[in-house]
Amino acid sequence: MNTTAPASPVPTTRLLAWCLHLLVAGLLALAAGRAVADGEPHAPAVVAVAAVLGLVYAAGPSMRSTHVSRRAAAVWLAAVGVVWLALLVLTADGVWIAFPLYFLQLHLLPRRTGPAVVVATALAAIVAFAAHSGALTLATAVGPALGAAVAVAVVRGYQALYRESERRRRLIEELTLTRADLAAAQHTAGVLAERERLAHEIHDTLAQGLTSIQLLLRAAERALPGRPELAARHVEQARQSAVDNLAEARRFVAALVPPSLEGITLADALERLCTTVSARHPLTARFRLTGTAVPLPTGHEVALLRIAQSALSNTVRHAGAATADVTLGFPDGRAVRLDVVDDGRGFDPGLLASPGPDGGGFGLAAARARAQALGGTLTVQSAPGHGTTLAVRLPLGGL
Template sequence: MNAAAPAPIPTTRALAWCLHLLVAALLALAAGRAVVDHRPNAGAVVAAALTCALAYAAGPALPGVRRSRRAAAVWLAVVGAAWLVLLVLTADGVWMAFPLYFLQLHLSSRRSGPVAVAVTAAAAVAGFAAHQGSFSAAMAIGPALGAAVAVAVVWGYQALYRESEHRRHLIEELTAARADLSRAQHTAGVLAERERLAREIHDTLAQGLTSIQLLLRAAERALPDAPHHASRHVEQARQAAVDNLAEARRFVVALGPPALEGTTLAGALQRLCATTSTRHQVTARFHLTGTPVPLPTAHEVALLRIAQSALANTVRHARATTADITLSHPGGHVLLEVVDDGRGFDPDDLPAQDPEAGGFGLAAMRARLHALGGTLALVAAPGHGTALAARLPLAAPDSEDRP
């Protein structure tokens, strides 16, 4: 009923109504017995009972009693004074001590509540003894036992309420944490999908468009003097566009690359070398060392994309005449090596990544390999060609197979 009191819930409201009914019943009992027994002070008893009832009823109607501990103390003092008057007039007033215990414990602090209860119990014992004209230990048992029960019930309820509030706060924190985790997972999923699309676009569409651009430039140069060669370059550019359209459709729905359909990684790499040699002025050769082993689709896709990206860089930047792709399986790993005889570069002086100029290839390769527990090694020097080695651990046959 004050700032320190528990917020009203259905259970506390039910208990409050039970307390109201108990007070009304005890006051009616005291007044009724005085009238029925034709006591000389029956009128005074009825007046004192009504005064006590009005003082008690004023408490729930006053908002200050529920908000301020000081206002609650004043109200309890008024109710207590009215009860003392009733106790002086009739011994039946002693029964009102029991609901007063609950009010005092509920509205007072944890220190002052038991003190008020003890004072009320002592007053009840003294008033009842005065009406009886004598005192015995039995007279103190009832009020003392009632006080002990009230203290145990109220303190037990407060402990349960604190535990309930603690659990409610924990549930709220857990709900908030789950919401934060859900948002974080959503954000991580969006970023992962964005990274996947970025890698696929770089390794397929971007490289394919570069190949088409180079073929069309070759056709443009050959058109005045060798229309037949120009026509062949245009046809190759058209086929490259068809291949890239198929790639685009498939990575949008997260399917494997068309180059791996119906063939192995070795077959796809062999075909990649043949296509590159046909379309560009680079002789690409494939070498298979050892016996091929089955690989998870994710491994095959990663190695194929790395080979595609490496060959595209060779065609576009290296000015190489030959490029060799070697696939081997040393000691529980699969190793892909791409070596060219181009002009090379300084690995410590790579250009910054730029949406117009590119520069995302090596970062995309490392990201693919890192996601699968692999490593990327690069050896290059100006004027001495480039060698790239991608190594992945061989997964168990029953491992998860997803790109």
């Protein structure tokens, strides 16, 4: 219902609110219509009071104060109650208005006050009904009392369901945060494991090789000038050790750098990627370089190339685009920027599926993780029918 105060624990759907409004309007019309049809002497007064009650009731949902203030809502309920009592004095049909009033009172008033007001409203309805019928009987008391009991039970049950729903929502949020923390911990563990592996590799190969070269050169130094043949042999052994270490270093680089980056710059690799995509798919991919290019760390080149590959793959698979523009920019010498813009069908980034076992949703998450691991940012701007723009910015530090 739109007449809720923010402190109220029970949210009412718009459909239920309109049902309650229509119920009040129908009962008021019934009371006024019956008074006129039965030719009651107070028929004009009944019609007038019913109209006033309808206006006072309609004022509540239309006033903002009843939405944001429990006190304003209580004042509005009191005004409705006063006019209802006047209608109750004039006609017994006003008793039926008590039923929607029960829900309003339980919904808008504090948890302890609401039931007490409902009891008072039921008593007023019973007394008025007995006065109009001329006697207080069990039948005159059962209707209003039973209606009050049903209203309390329904509202309390709805409140319990809402609290359970809120508890589950908070639990889901906690599970989501825990899953994110677990993913971050797993990523950190993977990084540390890879660092440890590389440390072992370097220690077992390059470090030992460099130590060997140092020892051989010292031996050659000691052999000079008295034993030049021995010194020459030590130098040759040191040279061969250097060749072996260079091969090991190249093996490390080959293991860490994508083949598409071997021997060429990132700009060349991106241009080649666009050419390949254009040749293999019905998409015109164009590359552009802006600013003055500077040498990038291997990690930056690998991350930007992988992100561009993923973005163009998504464009081919999902966007239905005719063109895609890949721009590598060096705007200020302190950062490198990659933009991938397509003219496809676009999508709502807020409705993007979470990564799941069916293979969907991992590309963008992986790209964002690559950017964040290097201290950068990744943003996606898109809307249905307006294409997609993916922008990555990586800081260059002291380069």
